[in-house]
Amino acid sequence: MHGEGCDVFNKEGVWFVKLKTGAKIYVPRSLRRDRWVVGQIPTGWNAKLYGIPDDIINQVDRVTLFTLVSFVESLVNSGITDPYEFYKYVHVSKVGNCIGSGIGGMRAIREMFLERKLGDAADVQGDILQETFINTTAAWVNMLLLSSSGPVKTPVGACATAMESFSIAVDTIVTGQAKMMVAGAFDDLNEESMLEFANMKATANTDEQMAQERSPKECSRPMTSTRSGFVESHGSGTALLMAGDLAVEMGVPIYGIVGLVHCAMDREGRSVPAPGKGVLTIASEAPGARYSPALSLDYRRSHLQAELQGVEEWYRNATSQWEKDSANMSPEEKQQHRTAISEEYVRQKGAAKRQWCSEWWKGHSSISPLRGALAAWNLTVDDVGMCSCHGTSTKLNDKNESDIIQTQMQALGRAAGNPLVVVSQKWLTGHPKGPASSWQVNGAIQAMLSGRIPGNRNLDNVEPVLEANKNLLYTRTTLDVGPLKAVVVTSFGFGQAGGELVLIHPDYFLATYSTDDLLVYQSKRDARWKDSNKFHEDVIAGRRSYVEVKTSTPYPAEDIKKWMLGKDKRVGGGPSQEIPEPQSSSGFKPAGRGPATSSVAKVMEQNLVDAIAGGSGASFVGVDVEPISNQCFVNETFLERNYTKKERQECGTTARSYAGLWAGKEAVVKVLGNAGAKLKSAGASLEDVELSRASDGTVSVKLNGYAAEEAARVGVSNLKVSLSYADNLALAAAVSAP
Secondary structure, three states: HHHHHEEEEEOOOEEEEOOOOOOOOOOOOOOOOOOOOOEOOOOOOHHHOOOOOOHHHHHOHHHHHHHHHHHHHHHHOOOOOOHHHHOOOOOOHHEEEEEEOOEEEEEEEHHHHHHHHHHHHHOOOOOOHHHHHHHHHHHHHHHHHOOOOOOOOOOHHHHHHHHHHHHHHHHHHHOOOOEEEEEEEEOOOOOOHHHHHHOOOOOOOOOHHHHHHOOOOHHOOOOOOOOOOOOEEEEEEEEEEHHHHHHHHHHOOOOOOOEEEEEEOOOOOOOOOOOOHHHHHHHHOOOOOOOOOHHHHHHHHHHHHEEEEEEEHHHHHHHHHHHHHHHHHHHHHHHHHHHHHHHHHHHHHHHHHHHHHOOOOOOOOOOOHHHHHHHHOOOOOHHEEEEOOOOOOOOOHHHHHHHHHHHHHHHHHOOOOEEEEEEHHHHHEEEEEEEEHHHHHHHHHHHHHHEEEEEEEEOOOHHHHHHHOOEEOOOHHHHOOOOOOOOEEEEEEEEOOOEEEEEOHHHHOOOOOOHHHHHHHHHHHEEEEHHHHHHHHHHOOOOOOOOOOOOOOOOHHHHHHHHHHHHOOEEEEHHOOOOOOOOOOOOOOOOOOOHHHHHHHHHHHHHHHHHHHHHHHEEEEEEEEEEOOOOOOOHHHHHHHHHHHHHHHHHOOOOOHHHHHHHHHHHHHEEEHHHOOOOOOOOOOOEEEEEEEEOOOEEEEEEEEHHHHHHHHHHHOOOOEEEEEEOOOOEEEEEEEO
């Protein structure tokens, strides 16, 4: 370092250093920072209070602690208090993780590069290197909480990292690699990053802001003429993305539908942070795109129906051939063959629906991604009610971003006088870099569902140049506009990373379900909300920890190879090739209910018995309760075996209707059993007991075959059945009235 300006010599075993005239001595100096307002995790935040053990707190970077808590919060808001519940529904390979970051564990990086050299090296942990890797945080989430063996894809997109994460999550689910993905990002701040952002003139100079008599909360002023840079913040943002069928099956609250995530680079250049217009390609299309017949819902519906008819014809032929070929098969082989046909039938139907419902526009030679994604839900660009902007409060970004959004709206034909409200929430949150769009999506969902679009409280004026954007409305106050059909979120990052996300109101998805199926979903969802509230109450009361670290896998450790190779492995029981069926017998045992639900069911059963027996003078009474969620009610083999053609026509495809009729059939069987009829063995077909709903809601009973013979023998006639539904259960009471 000193070269000729220094002599080093040994005298009597002691080494000496002699500095000559002109030698430079480097002494660390204290630098005054002019960026001293940031959005910080509150003072006193302690991961231990959330239940994270000391050994983990001492091991990991603090951004990992933020992310662990953020992940649990996303679970609880989804009504999931134990992440291992996922594996009751899907294989461990179908749950993935794509949490990313702009830079990773900054405290760990600082310790490795600075403290190791200049501080007390003995206090720096020996494995600090691993905590600097960007994928390590996602690994800790999986090791401590999730224990999945699904896809892992770690994005790095600077301030657009979370947007890239959402894009990866959607693509992974749509391509069938996963059914659920943990998406989002994290980032930190320290004095080194603050200094370097200041050197790039990207952040607001606090000294200058204070000289202008502005308070710290006024330093970030997106879209104003006085904006002078962003205000840094830090933290984590995590979201759960699920396939729609899994979300409905589990009954988790659905806050929004991700209609599209479009990420794009820019063009030739020399500036890494310079904002570009590559995201405009989301609206790239041919001149005649708006006239494409594919945009018509009726057109797509007709093609879907034609394709589904072809699938039905294939299924009938395959089943017929199976009946011929199965004569010489063993019972096990016969069942496996039939299951394979049913699985292929379901796959073909699903592929047809995806093709003509949500995927038809992808790769279309004329139609832009934005127009296509909206048209999939029978929406247009005029139905987009809000845009949550990256809005960093820098001179170049806010101008460029507004121009991009305006150009998109204009290119796709948004009507004049139909304002697109611009939200710039970084006036409040600051700029957390990597997780920025995670936070934006959170805010956009709240606005979309509540119908309240938040204003930019620091919008003391709108920069005059932005007035050219005639479709955009910049507001300082909150607007009550009612629930929004669709919203967009934009994000930009250093290194030509840009993206745009389209959110659709969940009602558009739920409207595709029948009333009966929707009621089943709502009952599950409401139960999860109750569980979530109970979880919060237990945490506040100290009865359980918010973050409950796992110490074992969801399966026996010795069975890891079986679980990795067995796609049908699920938590809660061994794999089965058969759908569990309710047992048909006079001795009823409700299947798959916990103690609380069973006690409620017993009370309801007794109420039904008292009401019907007391009001009708019944000779014999039978009562039954069935869980609507039992998978047998969506199993083709079970339905064919136990329901008449007339019953199947009335029920359609709704599990709730089938469960109600099954409970009614069981109740009738119990009437016969109580009257002294000779019942068939458990598991026998109940097709001989036919129930039919009248337009006034009454249920009539028609007995055929063996059931009719036994009823006549024991003198049972004039059967009446009452059906009701509660707590995801179908309840039935049957009587034989004199």
